[in-house]
Amino acid sequence: MGDIALYRRLLREARPYWPRLGVLFGIGLLASPIALLNPVPLKIVVDSVLGSRPLPAFLQPLLPTAVTRSPGAILAVAIVLLLVVAALNQLQALVNKYTQTSVGERLVLGFRAQLVQQAQRLSLSYHDSRGTADSLYRIQQDASVIDKIMVEGIIPFVAAGITLATMIAVTIRLDWQLALVALAVSPPLLVLSSVYRPRMRRQSRRLKKRESAALAVVQETLGALRVVKAFGQEARATDRFVYRSTEALRTRLHLALLEGLFGLLVGLTIAAGTAAVLLIGVRHVREGALTLGQLLMALIYLGQLYDPLKTISRKAAGLQSYLASAERAFTLLDEQPEVPERPHARPLARAAGAVTFRNVYFAYGPDPDRAVLHDISFEIAPGTRLGVVGATGAGKTTIISLLTRFYDPTAGGILLDGVDLRDYKLADLRRQFAIVLQEPVLFSVSIAENITYAAPEASPQQIVAAAQAANAHEFIERLPEGYDTPVGERGMKLSGGERQRIALARAFLKDAPLLILDEPTSSVDVKTEAVILEAMDRLMRGRTAFLITHRHSALATCDRQLQLERGRLVEATPSLVCQTR
Numbered sequence: 103m104g105d106i107a108l109y110r111r112l113l114r115e116a117r118p119y120w121p122r123l124g125v126l127f128g129i130g131l132l133a134s135p136i137a138l139l140n141p142v143p144l145k146i147v148v149d150s151v152l153g154s155r156p157l158p159a160f161l162q163p164l165l166p167t168a169v170t171r172s173p174g175a176i177l178a179v180a181i182v183l184l185l186v187v188a189a190l191n192q193l194q195a196l197v198n199k200y201t202q203t204s205v206g207e208r209l210v211l212g213f214r215a216q217l218v219q220q221a222q223r224l225s226l227s228y229h230d231s232r233g234t235a236d237s238l239y240r241i242q243q244d245a246s247v248i249d250k251i252m253v254e255g256i257i258p259f260v261a262a263g264i265t266l267a268t269m270i271a272v273t274i275r276l277d278w279q280l281a282l283v284a285l286a287v288s289p290p291l292l293v294l295s296s297v298y299r300p301r302m303r304r305q306s307r308r309l310k311k312r313e314s315a316a317l318a319v320v321q322e323t324l325g326a327l328r329v330v331k332a333f334g335q336e337a338r339a340t341d342r343f344v345y346r347s348t349e350a351l352r353t354r355l356h357l358a359l360l361e362g363l364f365g366l367l368v369g370l371t372i373a374a375g376t377a378a379v380l381l382i383g384v385r386h387v388r389e390g391a392l393t394l395g396q397l398l399m400a401l402i403y404l405g406q407l408y409d410p411l412k413t414i415s416r417k418a419a420g421l422q423s424y425l426a427s428a429e430r431a432f433t434l435l436d437e438q439p440e441v442p443e444r445p446h447a448r449p450l451a452r453a454a455g456a457v458t459f460r461n462v463y464f465a466y467g468p469d470p471d472r473a474v475l476h477d478i479s480f481e482i483a484p485g486t487r488l489g490v491v492g493a494t495g496a497g498k499t500t501i502i503s504l505l506t507r508f509y510d511p512t513a514g515g516i517l518l519d520g521v522d523l524r525d526y527k528l529a530d531l532r533r534q535f536a537i538v539l540q541e542p543v544l545f546s547v548s549i550a551e552n553i554t555y556a557a558p559e560a561s562p563q564q565i566v567a568a569a570q571a572a573n574a575h576e577f578i579e580r581l582p583e584g585y586d587t588p589v590g591e592r593g594m595k596l597s598g599g600e601r602q603r604i605a606l607a608r609a610f611l612k613d614a615p616l617l618i619l620d621e622p623t624s625s626v627d628v629k630t631e632a633v634i635l636e637a638m639d640r641l642m643r644g645r646t647a648f649l650i651t652h653r654h655s656a657l658a659t660c661d662r663q664l665q666l667e668r669g670r671l672v673e674a675t676p677s678l679v680c681q682t683r
Contacts, residue, residue: 141402149395206249235318306426455484455646489660540621542605544593556612599630
């Protein structure tokens with residue numbers, strides 16, 4: 103994506119904040135008239151106190167005649183003016199900083215919220231193939247550049263252009279020849295910027311990719327820390343991180359070298375322009391075309407003229423790193439989910455629970471020859487408890503993932519109450535399912551908040567009722583903080599059986615017509631299993647339930663059984679209407 107296209111898109115993203123950006127831009131513009139006043143006190147001292155020249159024309163009407171004739175009074179005026187200008191400079195800087203921070207943080211927050219929403223909207227296949235660390239880096243790191251580009255880039259860039267035009271006009275009025283010499287550095291600066299900009303962009307892209315890879319190592323290590331510790335592989339994990347980070351370090355050093363060389367060449371070019379102006383200016387003073395005060399004033403204006411020139415040149419090159427991040431963020435925003443919602447999808451209030459699979463094939467990835475499900479066909483009536491069995495890799499969990507439209511079939515169709523799943527609104531469809539996984543997913547909040555995750559508006563009485571139905575109320579009441587007890591990251595402050603009962607309570611509270619239980623008792627002891635099975639039996643009553651399990655005790659609660667082998671339906675109980683090919 104080119105620079106202009108990126109800037110346009112960034113401006114569109116920032117549209118809700120245009121009024122605030124306009125205020126910030128206006129505050130930035132105040133720097134130009136204040137900057138014009140900076141050299142005036144020095145000129146007054148040199149020309150009117152030490153010399154005998156009159157005060158600047160704009161000051162004479164403002165001061166009494168007695169003051170304009172007294173060197174001491176003029177010196178006092180110069181000192182007061184110096185203090186006033188300094189105060190104005192600092193006040194403008196203070197207001198600018200506060201406004202810049204306020205606008206910038208709001209921009210970043212809004213942009214990050216979009217990226218978080220998009221990351222959740224994308225299909226599981228996207229995150230399976232890319233990993234979550236890359237998305238996390240784009241949300242946390244790359245998104246922050248909208249502040250740097252808009253607030254620290256475009257606005258200062260435009261303000262510098264206006265300041266530059268102002269300083270050129272003032273310098274031309276003082277001495278047009280000096281102004282022409284000063285501006286002679288502009289073409290070399292443009293050439294330097296055009297040479298270094300693409301190099302910096304390429305290097306910045308490489309840096310973001312390598313930093314994301316280093317973050318992925320950390321996330322993977324901390325997510326599997328028990329395994330890392332159990333096998334004593336802490337040093338190996340650290341070495342992996344150091345290796346990835348060293349790659350990023352080399353790239354960052356290369357980028358720093360490019361930026362440093364560019365800055366060096368810009369500085370030398372501007373120094374050459376300053377030297378030429380000084381040489382010609384001294385000659386003009388000797389010839390009487392300029393006063394010494396005017397020369398000093400011109401040199402100060404020259405510094406203020408070159409400051410925006412340096413800003414424009416360095417911003418144009420330095421923004422390449424930010425633009426590389428913006429590209430990555432927009433790439434995430436532009437990704438389309440592989441499980442889209444069809445236009446005019448139909449709403450679904452509450453399903454009856456009849457499920458039909460018709461000649462379903464499914465493959466992870468584009469290669470149909472690597473299908474994990476082959477021609478699966480069966481149907482179950484509402485309220486049926488279906489046990490799904492098979493060896494690891496047989497396709498049991500894939501069937502569940504297709505039911506909830508985490509993925510869509512490669513071929514064939516799945517119907518709920520006689521309607522293809524793809525014809526329903528996604529949110530409505532997923533509201534029909536309550537899911538309890540083998541490893542229950544809990545969030546690092548309180549027990550009550552975990553139970554109400556499926557129904558945030560639930561009352562305390564409903565929370566307790568759900569916990570009682572899941573056989574969780576007794577152990578919760580024994581905890582010091584009861585339902586307000588924080589469970590820790592991923593629920594690590596609770597035992598496996600306790601976590602599973604919290605997950606069951608969440609399913610009770612959701613009260614969905616279809617239930618998915620994926621190996622809910624595989625990692626608990628016999629005593630805990632009995633408690634969970636009792637709760638599961640209550641939960642499955644009146645619901646269509648899919649129970650994936652290897653436990654005969656759990657299968658005994660099912661009305662029907664479905665056996666898979668290598669992605670094929672090989673056996674079903676006689677009362678199950680099914681078809682195999």
